[in-house]
Amino acid sequence: MAVEVVYRSSRDPERLFMDKAEADRYDKMLELAERLSEVLHKAVPSLSEEQGEELGIFMAKNRDVFAKAFKSQPDALEELEIEAASE
Amino acid sequence: MAVEVVYRSSRDPERLFMDKAEADRYDKMLELAERLSEVLHKAVPSLSEEQGEELGIFMAKNRDVFAKAFKSQPDALEELEIEAASE
Numbered sequence: 001m002a003v004e005v006v007y008r009s010s011r012d013p014e015r016l017f018m019d020k021a022e023a024d025r026y027d028k029m030l031e032l033a034e035r036l037s038e039v040l041h042k043a044v045p046s047l048s049e050e051q052g053e054e055l056g057i058f059m060a061k062n063r064d065v066f067a068k069a070f071k072s073q074p075d076a077l078e079e080l081e082i083e084a085a086s087e
Numbered sequence: 088m089a090v091e092v093v094y095r096s097s098r099d100p101e102r103l104f105m106d107k108a109e110a111d112r113y114d115k116m117l118e119l120a121e122r123l124s125e126v127l128h129k130a131v132p133s134l135s136e137e138q139g140e141e142l143g144i145f146m147a148k149n150r151d152v153f154a155k156a157f158k159s160q161p162d163a164l165e166e167l168e169i170e171a172a173s174e
Contacts, residue, residue, distance in 0.1 A: 048133075067154060069119065077123070
């Protein structure tokens with residue numbers, strides 16, 4: 001038996017990481033997802049909470065592709081391999 | 088009476104512009120909006136067609152802010168002044 005260090009994002013304490021950099025990336029992804037869900041929900045109030053969350057997570061996970069698409073290349077969105085969020 | 092040149096995007100033939108550059112910006116905005124609606128709809132199939140369109144238009148109109156947010160500054164989303172889409 002030994003004591004080990006594990007890392008987690010305070011936004012999702014259930015999920016533990018052995019690698020700090022990975023925990024950090026995960027935390028940043030969740031931060032972006034939360035902010036996206038919030039603004040999308042304000043812009044389109046008919047979204048359910050679940051839909052808002054799914055949209056935020058989906059876009060935050062693919063942030064590089066969306067960054068390109070918004071900057072100058074809408075085509076970049078074709079790179080996305082989309083697995084529909086489970087209901 | 089005189090003949091004048093007006094411009095329009097083939098994506099929305101109803102809307103006419105006196106200025107070609109403005110028509111061009113509008114066409115690019117609609118292109119991005121369409122592509123966004125499509126990918127968001129695939130990712131979150133429970134979205135209605137209307138919700139997908141509203142999300143696409145909202146984000147495409149604010150593409151600079153979203154480009155920043157996805158690139159590196161989620162805070163940028165606070166700049167958005169959100170007027171909820173009319174139902």
